[in-house]
């Protein structure tokens with residue numbers, strides 16, 4: 001009986017979670033945990049051995065993802081997950097590299113690294129939890145905060161214009177671009193899996209609520225945000241990236257927008273600089 | 288395939304010698320960003336690395352360059368970057384990440400005169416304190432100062448060995464003059480070059496703690512994919528690598544980080560004595576300035592002044608005890624450096640009541656030996 005009980009209680013993703021670090025830091029009603037779960041599901045359903053993965057995060061609530069996954073994982077500095085991951089990928093092209101971080105981390109302080117990794121077609125999967133704000137520091141305006149939205153540093157409303165992230169990714173050279181919300185858990189997991197299993201720079205934006213530091217200020221309860229995710233979104237695969245502004249009044253477009261095959265940064269480097277794959281086996285042995 | 292080590296006699300500049308030292312040490316990854324006068328290190332690495340199965344990447348800025356070498360280090364490789372003042376400033380936050388995550392890597396700073404853009408093509412030694420304290424928080428760091436192209440080769444190997452042994456970033460604090468000066472550089476046979484690689488863990492993978500000190504206070508370091516499932520964070524962490532926001536764990540972690548350097552000073556600190564035995568005036572110098580200091584010692588001796596030189600090959604950790612011991616028997620110290628008072632302050636701190644002076648320069652040129660002699664003569668008069 002005892003054995004059965006534990007079998008029932010074990011979460012199907014438990015082997016991918018550092019259970020000794022649970023409870024996690026995310027607030028009740030926060031969407032990050034759902035995005036993280038979809039990411040773990042994607043890893044699991046890919047059937048690739050776990051030690052062929054590594055996860056890199058920057059700093060922020062979303063950036064805590066790397067701390068909970070039970071694979072080699074790195075919680076770096078604010079904005080620098082992508083260059084850290086690029087170092088890993090170029091040194092060990094055989095690894096599957098996943099970057100899990102927030103909108104502030106990846107697109108404000110780390111924006112330059114994002115566009116260059118996309119341009120290089122650095123073979124990695126970037127999952128961006130877009131909660132439209134800097135959650136961790138208390139809800140200041142971000143590069144993704146909608147025009148007129150309130151934040152801790154825009155009391156009367158945001159006077160600036162946010163990024164259209166899929167358009168930015170596409171223009172920079174990303175070869176896979178998709179957007180989901182955390183509510184679309186299955187589509188999201190499948191999309192992350194697809195990104196993992198293809199070559200090239202893959203970008204997946206995930207809209208996710210920060211009820212504590214964004215929702216409250218903008219008079220939006222978590223359930224209302226989820227309702228918008230459900231009712232005011234439309235799945236339109238292949239949509240023109242230029243039409244992907246996040247505007248729930250008009251309806252937010254989700255789906256897979258870009259999926260192009262193009263050689264990756266590490267493949268092209270090897271081809272140009274190690275034409276006979278010289279020395280790879282012997283010289284690249286570590287330690 | 289070409290040999291990894293270009294054994295033989297070469298006439299090359301300091302930057303190139305540094306790159307050859309890195310190759311000889313087993314460096315397999317370089318993340319760079321061009322900047323005068325360090326560019327030649329990157330250029331040479333871009334040419335050499337592919338021949339030894341290594342990877343060069345020019346990143347989008349120095350923050351990315353520095354961060355990429357940490358990722359590649361955890362992927363299992365010996366890694367390096369090279370820069371000068373403006374890039375060194377940009378790297379500082381990541382230097383702290385390297386220190387706290389105990390990530391071995393080598394960072395070369397071919398110094399030019401600052402502040403800001405300064406004199407891009409002219410040498411200085413104005414980043415010495417930045418090397419010590421440039422990243423926020425309290426930490427220990429290792430920095431070596433080569434005085435010649437030959438030492439750019441030799442000390443780059445030493446830097447890799449120390450970084451691998453102590454799992455810490457190591458700085459090579461060179462300068463434009465040594466970086467761009469061409470001299471004879473002898474590269475020994477590969478098998479005669481002593482290299483050290485990080486200790487890898489053995490034993491039960493589930494019980495492994497990536498920050499639990501072993502011999503020398505340093506933990507073995509696995510590579511990504513070895514199956515140890517490590518978590519690495521810049522947050523204060525316990526020996527398992529997990530964040531713990533407590534005063535106690537902060538203390539434990541800091542004592543470990545400081546201790547692995549402070550408890551191994553004899554192994555880390557390299558100095559060279561020149562005519563010190565009977566000296567009453569001791570010059571303390573490093574890098575290109577030590578060359579000036581040699582000349583000053585010769586000229587002083589010719590004039591009957593008993594002068595000697597303590598050359599710092601390791602500048603950080605600072606050889607405090609050595610200065611304290613010398614202070615017991617000499618009349619005074621003169622620090623020769625191309626700045627207006629950095630290492631001289633350390634000397635003064637350790638010299639106690641013994642007078643201590645600086646023969647400094649605002650940058651862009653070496654300190655003339657005459658400046659040193661003038662100070663010595665005025666002091667003795």
Ligand SMILES: Cc1ncc(C[n+]2csc(CCOP(=O)(O)OP(=O)(O)O)c2C)c(N)n1
Pocket residue numbers: 059060061062063078101102103104105106129131133134135136137142
């Ligand atoms: C260099 C640096 N600047 C600022 C901070 C403070 N900081 C921590 S998290 C964060 C914003 C994170 O926003 P985002 O990436 O959107 O993550 P979220 O918390 O919203 O998930 C900032 C500004 C920092 N840690 N480092």
Ligand code: SF4
Pocket residue numbers: 025026027029030031032061062131135136209210211212213214
């Ligand atoms: S502050 Fe916002 S983003 Fe951060 S954990 Fe709480 S709800 Fe989530």
Ligand SMILES: [Mg+2]
Pocket residue numbers: 060102103104129130131132133134135142
């Ligand atoms: Mg955010």
